[in-house]
Amino acid sequence: MSAIRSIPWTLVISIALTTGIFSQSPPRATNPTNPPRSANPPPRLEAVAETQLLMDGLARPNFGGLRKILSDKPSEIDAWKFARGQALLIAETGNLLMLRPPRGAGQDTWMARSTELREAAYRLARSLAAQDYLRSRAGLVEVANSCNRCHQSFRVPVRVSPLPDAEP
Numbered sequence: 001m002s003a004i005r006s007i008p009w010t011l012v013i014s015i016a017l018t019t020g021i022f023s024q025s026p027p028r029a030t031n032p033t034n035p036p037r038s039a040n041p042p043p044r045l046e047a048v049a050e051t052q053l054l055m056d057g058l059a060r061p062n063f064g065g066l067r068k069i070l071s072d073k074p075s076e077i078d079a080w081k082f083a084r085g086q087a088l089l090i091a092e093t094g095n096l097l098m099l100r101p102p103r104g105a106g107q108d109t110w111m112a113r114s115t116e117l118r119e120a121a122y123r124l125a126r127s128l129a130a131q132d133y134l135r136s137r138a139g140l141v142e143v144a145n146s147c148n149r150c151h152q153s154f155r156v157p158v159r160v161s162p163l164p165d166a167e168p
């Protein structure tokens with residue numbers, strides 16, 4: 001008897017805890033409707049470049065390239081393909097713009113203008129893929145309009161023109 005009494009009860013309890021005797025919840029593997037969550041949170045999109053850099057590095061050069069290629073009907077298939085790529089990069093710029101809306105008022109307008117740019121440029125990319133010159137010319141005007149609509153909304157004194165040899 002004295003031997004049993006001398007068992008340290010803290011040891012018994014800690015064994016019970018580690019072997020799960022006191023545990024009420026069923027093992028996770030038997031509960032497939034509630035699978036264990038991944039320990040890592042999903043990656044978050046984060047704006048890193050200035051808007052001005054997106055304009056100078058993506059919007060302006062790709063728009064200028066399209067204006068040049070479409071000043072005449074392209075005869076080479078590679079020119080159509082290249083132009084399609086430029087239009088898609090402008091469309092993707094629309095996505096990047098959505099990561100950096102201005103604070104406060106103007107957010108909704110910014111999102112709407114960015115979406116317009118993405119959609120107009122994506123439509124243009126599809127016309128270029130179809131090698132449809134007239135639709136592509138009209139599409140370039142649509143893209144220019146969406147650039148200018150955002151600039152007007154946010155009082156940016158830059159006017160984009162679809163005419164060949166125009167600036168910027």
Ligand code: HEC
Binds near residue numbers: 117151154158
């Ligand atoms: C969602 C809004 C938005 C859209 C769409 C947009 N821009 Fe801009 N753009 C801006 C803002 C804001 C600035 C001013 C950036 C700054 O100076 O910080 C700017 C500035 C510019 C500048 C001047 C950059 C400089 O160095 O000062 C050019 C060129 C430009 N945009 C071209 C374009 C072209 C081309 C398109 C369309 C293909 C376009 N933008 C579409 C918001 C927009």
